[in-house]
Each structure stands twice: as structure tokens, then as C-alpha cells.
Amino acid sequence: MEQSLLDVRNLHLYYATRKGVVKAVDDISLSLKRGETVAVVGESGCGKTSTARAIIRLLPRNVHLYRGSIILDGKNIMELDDERFRKDVRWKKISMVFQGAMNSLNPILKAGYQVAEPLMIHENMSKVEALKRAGEALRMVGIHESFIDRYPFELSGGMKQRVVIAMALITRPQIIILDEPTSALDVITQANIMNLLKKLKNELELSYIFITHDIALSSELADKVAVMYAGEIVEMADAETFYVKPSHPYAEKLMASVPTLRTDKQLDFIPGAPPSLIYPPPGCRFHPRCPYAFDKCMKERPTAVDLGSGHYVKCWLYA
């Protein structure tokens, strides 16, 4: 079997609020091979973004528990101290495209400078050289080089998104985390950005962790899908398996609730609302909304069941 590039094991990220401890990421494991994309899919508040931030160690101030192991290229990066992590991992190995690219650019710094900055920080490159490289990166994402001198407010939404992607690419990291990279964009612009991401992935052999709430969109990039619910990954499967027939009741229902344009399928929905991450339901966290729930689901937390070829489901139906 091919060696994993990234191996996340038993990752936990809890944070404390006045109302209680939010179990945003609760014992998550996933792995990623070189050139592969894993899509992390789930509804708002299920812990997707926290997962991304836990991997790149951008933790909220009120962290309560941060535990597990993240093995990158055979090295556990959880063990690095903050300064080493900043120097060795951030942007060198893993970069990130943030949700709402509009706001992830500093309003008073020129776009080119912001794209070039990681080179100056991590590779001690001169400003001139770095800006030259930034120009190339911009061209690669489909923006004219002359835009290095523009301020963010002079760019359209789509262009900002491209700048942010160029920024994520500039140090040629092995992994790029894409956190809802197109959620604020129009459908056609979104399609353009997805095209760009696909091209870059193939050309540069990038690995993505693609975080999205949109199952249909996830299929644009995903080689592998991880479905999150209430801080847990409830199903992990190859794209071929997943989009044809998801196994976990939640994934199944979620898929059924996606309206399709080209086919006429019967739409379905999940009654109720996602649970609070402070007091998640006992047993299987999905049981209050699950049509197949039985006694055991209410009492015992299901463990991951291996359905073969990297397909895991956390559900008592398969145990």
C-alpha cells in the first residue's frame, strides 16, 4: 500500500466557552496520499472548519483540549513547538485557503506583496525576487502580473479568490487546505475557480483537504469523502463509492436532500436540527434524527466499521 502523506489520528479539539466545552473536533482520523483530495463534508457547525484549523494549528484562544497525532511525511508535527511549527509546517508543508477570501487579504497591503510574503518569510528571498515569483504565481491562477501592485479593494471577488489561491501555492506546499473556497462566489465564478483548482492539482500534484457543506460541489475535487456530523467523521469512502451510494444514514439522507439539475429524483430531508456540540446526544450522535435508529444507537457510541478498501462507517447498522 502506498505511504500516506498525511495521517491524522485521534485528533481532538475542544474549546471552552461560558456555556460549556464545545467538542468541535472529537476523535477524528483521516489520511491523505500524495496528489489525493479528501473532501470533508458536513453541515454548518459540525466541526469541519475546526478540523482544518486543528491541522494547521490555528487554534481559538479558549482551547480546552488539543490532542491526537498528525503525521506528515512520517513525522508527528503535533510534537513541534509553536515556533518550529510556524517555520517548518505553515505554508512550507501545509497552506490554506480561507473561507471568505474577501477578508483574508490585508486591506492595506498590495496583493503582490501578500502573495510574495511567504517566500520572504520562509525562504529568505529578497523582496524583488519574491515579487517576481508572485507575478508568476498570479499568472498561473489566471491574473495578469501587473495586478501585483493592486490593493485588495481594487479586485473583484473572483480575483481575490485567485490571489488567495496564488498565495497558498507560492511556497509549493504538499497540502493545501481549502476551507469553503467558493462559498461567497457566484456559480459561474465558482465553476471557474473549481476548474483552476483541478488544473493546479493535476499540474502540481497537489493534495487538497477540501472543506465544504455542498455535496454536489465536493464531487468536483474529491477522490475521497469524509462526512462529518457533530464533531465526528461518520463515514469515509472513495468518491466512486460515496456518490453512488453513501452508507451512513446521515450521508444517505444528506445526499437525498441534494436537488439535482439533470436528473429527476425524489427529494428527501432530515427532520430536526444538528445537535449542540456542547451536549451532544448520547450513543450515536445522529440517533435522534435517524430513521433506522434502534435501542443500541441511543446508548452506545458506534465505532468505525471497515467495509473494505478504505471505506469506514460509524453506524450500528453495519456492525
Added chain:
Amino acid sequence: MSEGEMILTVEDLRKFFELRKGLFSKPVYVKAVDGVTFTLKKGESISLVGESGSGKTTLGKTILRLYEPTKGKIIFKDKDVTHLSSESLMWYRRETSLIQQDPYGALPSFLPIRRIIEEPLIIHKIGDKSERLKRVYDALSAVRLTPVEDFASKYPHMLSGGQLQRVAIARALVLEPELVIADEPVSMLDASVRIETLTLLRNLQETRKISFIYITHDLATTKYFSERLFIMYAGKILESGNIRDVIMKPLHPYTQALIKAIPDPDPENRKVLRDVPPGEPPNLIHPPSGCRFHPRCPYVMDICRVEEPPIVEREKEGFVACWLHAKH
């Protein structure tokens, strides 16, 4: 579909916003809605689809007279409501209703649900206290927020997004309006409750014979919830028609692009690139001359850059505004 009674006619409606571009420059105008014409039959549900900035929201709010129309006519139930003054406007307000996108912001956080739904009744001086309470309870049970007494005494922050949106729907329907405009009513909800909410809306619309304008950017949902489709781009309607016809056989290059851009969940997606035009919607202060889509159109011709496209009738129903289909 039978020829029903017209409830709403919109003629050449325009809405321009005055805008100061910088602190120091002269005001300029954003032509958010620029000449829109359509009709709506009683009990009919239509979808208005466009990207952000296409003017679809402005159109909806202008029809509801939340914005003063710059030009054009709005005729509702054979009455010209374009410039109604405040007193008769109250009548129009009672007959029409708005459902908004953001369920968290749509309800005043400091009032209990009961009072929130009662507000329109109080304002329109309907019934006494007990009668109003009954109508509030009826409205809550219509949106399936039961037990109604429990929900009535709660505050918005105690409800989930889906529940809040149902409260908003209950409030929108409590005056029994004839025309409801729903502006992206589910786009901020979780995927799992979207369909539930839309289905509820559709059922209420059908049973109560409400005329309904569904404004959305999500083409995929429209076919489940309405009969006719209008595609808007940069302040204008580019194409209209029966939903299935338009989706199956889009005539306007923009509609085509829109359809191509939307993925269905399919593992094959990742292996292909989508054939969509580059670029982004134009700035509406200085919209492109001629056809507004021409800078992005893969089939652009010289005439598209100069002259506004003609309105060409579609085979069955609706029209397309495009030079490609002009009958020469």
C-alpha cells in the same frame, strides 16, 4: 396551465440607486434593475434566478415597494401601485409579503415568537387580543411548529435556523397575503433542512393559492418549487419560460453557462473541466453597451456590442433576449 387571472403585472420597471463612489466625487447611479417586464398569474409560482448583483433582490423589493421605483409600472390586482401614497400602501402591504434570506436577522431578537407573529396583525388592527392569539397559533401550526404554545413563548435565540425560518414564514402568511416574494428563503439553512422548508412553503402556496415569486441563485431547486423561470443578469431578464423547457433547452448563452456551471454529485466531475465563460458579472454603474453579457459571451457578434438584443419568443412560453435567436 390554464389562463388564470393576472395578479401582478410589471412593466419596464427600473430601479437606480444613487451612489457616491468616493468621498469626493459626484454621485453615480447603480442600475440595479433596468427595464424588467413580466406578469404573474393568481396562484402561480415563478422563480427568479440570478447571481449576486443581478438585481433579483432589488427587483423583489421594488415590487413590494420597499424601494421607490425609478421608472416603470407595477400593477397589482388591476391597481397601479407604483406610486401609492402611505395610506393605500397599507392595503398593499397587507396583500403582499416578504420572506427573507437570513432567518437569524429576520426576527427581532428581543420579542417572543408570539409577539413577532402578532406584530403585523397589530399594525393592521386586526381582531382583538384573543382573536389575534388564535391566528398566531394557527399560523404556527400551519408551519408545523408544534406544540404551538411552547413555541409562542420562546425567543428567537432558542430556535434553530430552520425553525426560525418557519417562524418567518408564519409571520409572512399571518395576514393571508395574495402575493409572497421569497428572497433566497433557504440559502442560509443547513442542507438537511432546506428541502423541508421549501416543501412546506410549496404546500402552503398551493393550498392557499398564493402567488409566489421565488428568488434564488440555486437553479437546481427551482424546478421542484415553481412553474416558470426567469433568468436575470445585470439588471435585465435574459430568458424566461417553463422551467423544464429552459433547463432542458436553454437558449441564452448565459443560461447555458449557468446550467453548465452547476454540478450534480457525481464522481466523474473531478475528471473534467466545466465549460464556462471566464469573467465576472459587470459593474452596474457603467454596464456594458449592447447586450450586457457580451463581454463574457462565447458567441459574441459585433451587433451584440452595440445594440440591445431583441426579445424573441420561445416556442411554447417565455422569451429569450439574444441576437443569436433574432429572426432576421
Added chain:
Amino acid sequence: MAGSKKGFIKFVVKRVVTVYIIVMVAVYLTIIIANMGGYVDEIMKGQLMLQIRMQLKGNPEYSTLPPAELEKIAQGIYEEELKRRGLDQPFFIRSFVYMKDALTLDLGRALYMTSEGGSRLVKLIILERLPYTVMLFTTAMLINFTLHLVIGLYLSRRHGSKIDKLFIALAPTSIIPGWFYGIFLILIFAAYLRVLPYGGILDVPPPTDPIARTLNILEHMVLPLSSWIIAAFFLGCYGRRTFFLIFSTEDYVEAAKAKGVPSRRLTTQYILRPTLPPIITGFALSLIGSWSGAIITETVFNWPGLGLIAYQAIGAFDTPVILGFTVIYAYLLAATVVILDILYGLVDPRIKVMYGR
């Protein structure tokens, strides 16, 4: 864009005109209030008449005249004197003359007060005191500004630490105004420990040697300066810290952190720079504000600045001095407002670019 350049000039002109009109209104209001709507004139007229009668009575030349005749002469001198002082016009008209004079900085002569050199020119009286106020309070504001900024940044980086919690806990101490702390400082350092002077700016008699003189002034500055620094310290640092903390949750700061931007650079480029304009504005306005708000501190410490002069002028009903004070203050603030408006335009790249390209 030439159009924008023109637009900018138009904006500046419009702003200057608006602010000037506001200054005019402010000055006129001062005239009305400081003259008690003309009442001060009545007092002055009464005093004048009394003075004339006394003079006539005391003059042996007139002692033989019958009272009616004497009264007539008195009236004559009185009318003449009124005309000479311009008091014969109704107050309404004179108020506008006053306003014109004030606005053109023709501040006239004080009624009672004099400068150290004995001059009655209001301009001199005020100009003489202004440096004292500026010296003390500008120093205080500068020290405060720097302290709060540096410590605020430090605390925001050490959010949740013991020292951070200490500052949060002590922030309410700043609810007490500087002059109040001043009283305590005097109590401790002047009255009890007797190591620093009670107040004033120089010892009596003042040292003649310039170095000794400077040191003496500095010694007198220690307590008033400390009172302002202590009063603002904890809340100021806490406020800046919170401000920076709120800004450090901006997406672009998080993004920069993810990029691996070192914390020093993160602080300066991503937190400090984008937030600088409102910080500078606040500082500039409070700086000017401190020159008038210092009355009480100056009184407590007997510091011979503008505030004290304003207080003394008010006590003496010396309207020209009061007016002069308000006019200068209004002009200073108005100029600051306009300059800030323009600077804002120049500092903000959004606006800068509009003229650049």
C-alpha cells in the same frame, strides 16, 4: 484621475467652509454666554457711571455746582465714554462686531487681567500661558499614548496571562479622573513625604541658572504628569489590548498567522497598521481636548497654564479673555478636524489610489 483631484479639492473646500461656519456659531455662542446676553455690559455701564460720579464729586472744581448741573456733566462724559468704548450700540449689533474681531484673531484687551509682563493684550496673555499647558499635557498625552500602545500590544499577545488579568482587574481604576489622583499625589509626595513641590511651575524665588531652572520646572511637572499617567494607565492599556484582540480575530490576521508570519511582523503589518487611522484620530482629538480639559488639574496643581487662565478669567468676568480662549481653542480643534479628514484621505490606500491612478 484628474476628476478626483478636483473632487478632492472641492471636498477640502467644502469641509473647511462647513467647519468654519461651525466655528463661527461656536464663537457667537460664547459671546452671548460670556456677556450674559449683554448683561455684562450693564454691569460695566453701571460701574462706569459710578466711577464718573465719584470723580466729579472728588473734583473740587465741580464742588460748587448744583446737583442737577453735575448730573448733566456726568451724563455728558458718560455718553462720550460709551461712544469711545463702542458701548452705545445695541448689544445685538456689537455681538457681531465682537464676533468679527474674534474670528480675525483681533482679540483686543483684557478688562482686568494682565500678562506677566503687565500687558493687557489678550493675545499676549493667552500666548504666554499656552506653552505651559502644551508642555505639561502634550507630554502627558504622548507618554500615555506610547505606554498604552506598547503595553496594549504586549498584553494582547499575552492574552489570558496573569499580567493580562491584572490589567483587566485594575482597568476600573481609571474611572477616577487625573486631578483626583493629583490630590493624593500631593498628599503623599508633597504633604507627607515632602519630596516634591505642592504645585506651581517654579520655586519662589525661581533659580536663575538655566539648567537649575529647567530641572526645577521638571521637578514641578512630576506630580501633575504622574496624575494623568496613573489615571489613564490601566484602562488605556486594557482598551488598546481589547482593540487589538478584536482586530486580531480578523480573517486576514488569521490567514497571515497561518502563512507563518512571525509575531512581530504580524503585530506591525497586520494588526497595527490597518488600525492606525482611528488610533491617530482619537489621539489628535484628545490632545487638543486636553488643553481645555486641564482646568481642574491646573487648578489643583496651581499650574499657570491656559486652563488656569480661563478659570481666572471666568472668575473675574473678563469676557475678552474668555472669548479669546474659546476662539483659539475652536480654531485649533477645527483645524485638527479638517487636517485629520484630509490625512485620512491620504493615509487610506483606498483613497490614495483614487488620486494615484
Added chain:
Amino acid sequence: MGAEGMELGFKGVLKELLAYKSGALGVVILVFLVALSIYTVVAIPYDKAIKLWRGEEEVWIENPRNAQPIWVKYWEYLRGRNLPETIKRDTSDSKQYGVYKSLRAIPGTNLKRLYIEFSFKYEYDDFPSEINIFFSSKFNESAPILRIAWEKPGGNKIELLDFIPRDKYDRLYLSIEHDVLKVLRSYVEEKLYALGKNPEVPLSVEKALFAVEDESMSSSLTVKPLKGTYKLIIEGLLFGKDSDVDARLIIYGKVYGMCGTDHLRRDLTIAMLWGLPIALSFGLIASLTITFLQLIIATISGYYGGWIDALIQRLTELYMILPFLPFLIMIAAFYKLDIWVILAAIIILNIFGGGIKSTRALVMQIKEYPYIEAARAYGASSKRIVLLYIIPKILPPVIPGLIGAVPGYVFLEAALSLLGLGDPFLPTWGKVINDSYRWGALYKGYYYWVLQPSFMLILTAFAFAFIGFALDKIVNPKLREI
């Protein structure tokens, strides 16, 4: 956006408030202060308080001047020093211990012989501050002649002076009586010469009367009070049948009451207590009125926009340019105002103040909220939207500011009083500080005079500050986590 306070309701907010240590402390202090001010207003009604405070010498004549508060005595007691309290002896009070009076007619004459002996034990470690004798005499022919003598413990007797009351009521201020001083000086000198010492600094009357008669008498720095029983003897000759003389001796101590006295012998307790309701009501009224007026103006400005907005904006700029404090001082000085007119002036000078800008920005933001749009869609009038939909929403973020601003106004009043521009009648803390300042409390070491009103001011300020800070966190969720 901070509607949280509203959702929590009053009880909820209070619960949250008490959950913060500082908030709970603030509430406790405030409750105590409010209770104390209610007690004050009930126990010392307004008229009585004013009368007492304005009563000056007549009311307070039996109080020592600038006496320290009783807590200083306790403090000094711990350090082994017993500070003198006021001692009174009165012949008209027959039950009193240490008073002897006899009045006998001299047979065959129209004369009477008077003998009064006041005796008291003096066990203190410091000298009294002052000694006065008050006479009330009955006579129709000529005034009585009184001879006053002093007897120290151990029997040394000093003839002080002969005194003839000029009126029905007359008083003898022994401490400043020139003749007495002369007599005492020569007495002390004599004693010192006998001991072979020279007097360095002449002693004051009290010191001389109470001094231990040894070398220490040579200077007022070394002199020590002699403990034991003292006697003041008044022998008199009265004329006429109905004549009589009553005398009252007061040996003024150095401590008095809870809070001491000021230069006019006034009991500072009155000012300390009455300052409280005045400060509370002044601060609260100023803050409440200004906040709500600004709130309404800002809401109108932000919601309606157009020329109203422009006008209000210009007015706020005008207010920014007007120097607030000099204006206030000018108004207070020129128009000789009482506290409530000053309050009104403060309110007027603040209506268009700084708060408007931020509230207006908030209103502009809320105006765009979907629920406002929804309200317009179902026909809510502008008035309803402003009053029912916008104001309740901006109230929670405004309240902490309101509470936090109270101390500012309390201190402002104190500052005006300090400048001598406060209310001329009311006993306020600022006024006391002003008095203390003017009468050199700092130079003379009457620290309590400054410290007590300061302490009250600080206590009040902190109560509001603590509550304001905690409320800010409750209402502003952003602050809560940081």
C-alpha cells in the same frame, strides 16, 4: 450584535452580573450606598441637613474645630496614644458629675457670693484643642464680677483672670484671651526658672494649662500633658437679688464623631452622608438623561437621514468644538447656579456630545437588518420601527456605557465644587474637598478632611465602574471571550 441583554431579561442580566466577581462586588457596594442614602434622607431630612450645614458657629459651638474623626482615636489608641475627647461641664445640669455650684447671699448686703467648681479627670496623651466658658447670667443692676482660677492635679493653682460678662449671655474664649496668655506665660517662665531652664517657644493656653511642670515645658514641641484631675474654679460677686450666673465649661477634644469636624466646627458626618444621595442622584440623572436624549437623537439621525441627519451631524461638530469644561465653568460662575441648574447645564452641553456618533453608526447598521425590512414590508410605521424595533436593539449595548458614565458626572460635580462653583447650600463631597483645600488641609495635615470625601467618591465610582465593566461583557459577547 449585542441584543443579548434584552433576551436575558432583567433577572437574567442580574444573574450574569453576579457571576462576575467584580460585578457582584459592584452590586453589593451599590446596594449598600443606596441603603445608606435612603437612611440619610430619612434620618436627616433635607431641611434639617441644610440648616445644620448652614448653621455655622451657633449650631456647632460645642464641637472642636478641625477635630479628627473617632476612628483616628481608635487607631492612635492601638499605638498607645489616647487622643482627647471633648469634656463638658455645665452648672445648669445638676445631675452632672464634677460640678459644684453654690450661691449665697452675703447677709446685710445686696450681694451674693458665687462659687463654682468644675472638676474633671484628664487621662489623655494630647492637649485639648481649645477651652471656652459660656456664661448665662441674670442681673439687673450691674454685671457680676467673676474670678477664674485653674487648679492642676497636685494642687498648683493659677489665677487666670477676672471676667465681667457684658451681656446676659457671654462667652470666654480662654484659648485666645490675651490676659490669660500673659498670666500663663509668666507662670510657666517662673516654673522654668525655678528648674534652671529658659523658655524657648512660648506655650499656647491649652498647653500651659495642661503641661507637666518640668523641663519639657520649655518648648511646645516637648511639652507633655499632665494626667489627673483638674479643677476650674469660678468665684464671683453678684449684685442684686435675682442675680444668678450659670457657667458651662468646654474643653474641646481633638476627635469628634464618625467623620470629624471642619474649620467651622461642622460635623462632617452630615456632609459625608448627604453627599451620597446628592452624588447618586446627580450622577444617575445626568447619565440617564444624557444617554437617552443622545439615544433618541442618534436614532432619529441615523434612521431618517437626509437634512435632519446633516443638521444633527453639524450640531455634534459644533459641540466638539465648544470647550465643554470652560463653558460649564463659565455658566456656573456667571449665573450663580444651584446644583440642579448645573445639572441641566451639563445635560444641555452634552446632548449633542460624543455618544451620538457611535450610536448613530449602530443605528445605521441596525437599520439594514432584515427584521427592519420585514417590518416595513408588513406595514410598520417609521415611528413604530424607531421606538419598537430599533431602540430596544440599541439599548443593551448602551446601558453599560450609561452605568459607566455615572462616576464621570459625580466627579464633574466634585470638580466644580472644588473650583468653588458648586451648589452654595448643599453639603457635597466636592464642597468638603474644596473647603479642605482652601483651608490648607494638605499643609496642616488634616488628612481625614480630604480622605473621607475622597473615599466616598471612590467607593461610589467603583461601584458603578465594576457594574459597568461587567455589564459590558455580558452585553457584548465579543468582549466576553477575550
